[in-house]
Amino acid sequence: MNTESRPGSVVIFGQVVLVSIYLLIVGLWLLIAGRIKAEGIGKIIRRPFRPPYAGELRDIQHDDGNCWIATLPCELLSDKDGASRLVVCEDDRLLGPAHCGHEDIREGGGGRFSHWGAQVYFSTRDNSDPRTNGRRYHVRELT
Amino acid sequence: MDKPILDRVMPILCDPITGASLRKEEGQFISETGRFPIIRAVPRFVAGDDYVSSFSFEWNTHYRTQLDCFRSDRSSEEQFIKKTGFGPGDLRGKLVLDAGVGAGRYTDVVSRWGADVIGVDLSYAVEAAYKNFVDRPNVWIAQADIGALPFKPQSFDAIFSIGVLHHTPDTEAYFKKLVPLLKPGGSIAIWVYPKEGDYLIRNEWIRFVNKIPSRMFYAWCRWFVPWAQARLDRPLVGLVRRVFPFSTQGLGVENDILDTFDGYSPKYHGIHSPEEVEGWFHDMGLQQIRRPSDWKTCVRGIRSASHH
Numbered sequence: 001m002n003t004e005s006r007p008g009s010v011v012i013f014g015q016v017v018l019v020s021i022y023l024l025i026v027g028l029w030l031l032i033a034g035r036i037k038a039e040g041i042g043k044i045i046r047r048p049f050r051p052p053y054a055g056e057l058r059d060i061q062h063d064d065g066n067c068w069i070a071t072l073p074c075e076l077l078s079d080k081d082g083a084s085r086l087v088v089c090e091d092d093r094l095l096g097p098a099h100c101g102h103e104d105i106r107e108g109g110g111g112r113f114s115h116w117g118a119q120v121y122f123s124t125r126d127n128s129d130p131r132t133n134g135r136r137y138h139v140r141e142l143t
Numbered sequence: 144m145d146k147p148i149l150d151r152v153m154p155i156l157c158d159p160i161t162g163a164s165l166r167k168e169e170g171q172f173i174s175e176t177g178r179f180p181i182i183r184a185v186p187r188f189v190a191g192d193d194y195v196s197s198f199s200f201e202w203n204t205h206y207r208t209q210l211d212c213f214r215s216d217r218s219s220e221e222q223f224i225k226k227t228g229f230g231p232g233d234l235r236g237k238l239v240l241d242a243g244v245g246a247g248r249y250t251d252v253v254s255r256w257g258a259d260v261i262g263v264d265l266s267y268a269v270e271a272a273y274k275n276f277v278d279r280p281n282v283w284i285a286q287a288d289i290g291a292l293p294f295k296p297q298s299f300d301a302i303f304s305i306g307v308l309h310h311t312p313d314t315e316a317y318f319k320k321l322v323p324l325l326k327p328g329g330s331i332a333i334w335v336y337p338k339e340g341d342y343l344i345r346n347e348w349i350r351f352v353n354k355i356p357s358r359m360f361y362a363w364c365r366w367f368v369p370w371a372q373a374r375l376d377r378p379l380v381g382l383v384r385r386v387f388p389f390s391t392q393g394l395g396v397e398n399d400i401l402d403t404f405d406g407y408s409p410k411y412h413g414i415h416s417p418e419e420v421e422g423w424f425h426d427m428g429l430q431q432i433r434r435p436s437d438w439k440t441c442v443r444g445i446r447s448a449s450h451h
Contacts, residue, residue, distance in 0.1 A: 007358075015363065036386055040382055081378070081385070083378035083379075083382065085378070
């Protein structure tokens with residue numbers, strides 16, 4: 001039914017560029033005017049200028065079910081910002097999958113984790129207690 | 144040749160302005176007070192697509208993208224059941240109105256369940272819908288305005304309007320125009336945008352984005368959505384997603400391009416609380432009002448059997 005001719009690739013490229021510029025301007029205005037909140041923007045701007053974080057998980061607390069919580073520095077980008085780059089390790093093995101829902105971690109365990117705000121919600125591979133199973137839990141931020 | 148469903152349509156058709164009965168003559172519907180042409184096999188009860196030209200564009204471009212019969216899955220059927228609470232047994236043999244048919248995503252579901260379905264839309268999406276259901280004897284498509292539909296009161300066993308009424312100039316008023324079309328004991332189910340999350344953010348954008356010509360914004364969506372989806376783990380794209388929410392529904396990139404375009408291009412973008420929507424149902428005297436699922440602004444109700 002579409003018998004009319006399609007625009008050429010140069011025209012489409014031009015349209016994409018124009019719309020991108022327009023949306024960028026509108027987006028900046030909406031942010032500056034406070035019409036849209038984006039709390040993570042400062043962290044994203046600072047991210048290239050600081051070294052990737054790495055450290056041990058300490059003061060681990062039981063959340064519920066198979067889920068455990070540890071505190072992390074608040075300047076890290078997390079899933080709350082839609083942008084966590086954190087990996088969690090059990091001894092030298094990576095845990096995962098990442099970016100899981102918290103209820104999913106509580107029920108499923110098995111290494112699922114989520115980096116949310118200044119906390120990491122995680123589970124161990126065998127759903128044992130990370131405070132007493134003798135293993136080391138540490139995190140690092142991917143570049 | 145006329146479809147069998149026309150036998151059920153003719154007795155309920157009327158002039159949308161005067162309410163006078165219509166008859167079919169020489170390629171048009173005629174009343175004592177007006178004439179409504181049938182153009183490219185679709186009856187037209189409006190002169191054009193008024194404020195919904197973006198929908199004319201999107202549904203004629205993506206006329207198959209969301210229809211289960213072309214996707215070979217049940218994604219729309221599952222969503223229909225969640226949003227309306229209707230199941231196949233509820234609508235079989237019933238006369239059902241799809242208010243805002245688009246390309247016919249849900250008409251496809253309900254007509255396969257065995258209902259006789261009338262699908263109306265203000266936009267030229269009706270041409271896509273007509274093409275999709277040309278061989279389906281229990282589907283009848285017309286271009287008409289929900290604010291002035293060409294049907295007599297108490298005509299339908301069920302009415303649904305999913306994701307449509309918030310694109311009218313007044314969501315509440317247009318909902319209230321649908322209720323009198325229900326037969327006593329008939330059910331109506333709607334879903335409108337909730338006043339939360341991504342819908343609130345889009346509400347800030349929309350007055351700026353809907354000024355972009357449809358084809359330009361669509362070209363941008365065709366580039367942006369696949370680009371962003373391939374980089375979802377990057378912090379900058381994560382930020383963009385929070386500031387400018389784009390679709391990642393898991394139903395394929397074509398669906399996400401369509402849904403992103405759909406979310407930002409309409410002229411009207413009403414957002415409502417569940418309590419507000421339930422209030423409209425109470426105002427109209429509907430009974431057994433309930434929310435069929437955890438989609439908070441999906442509400443369903445029944446017209447009282449004694450309502451006259």
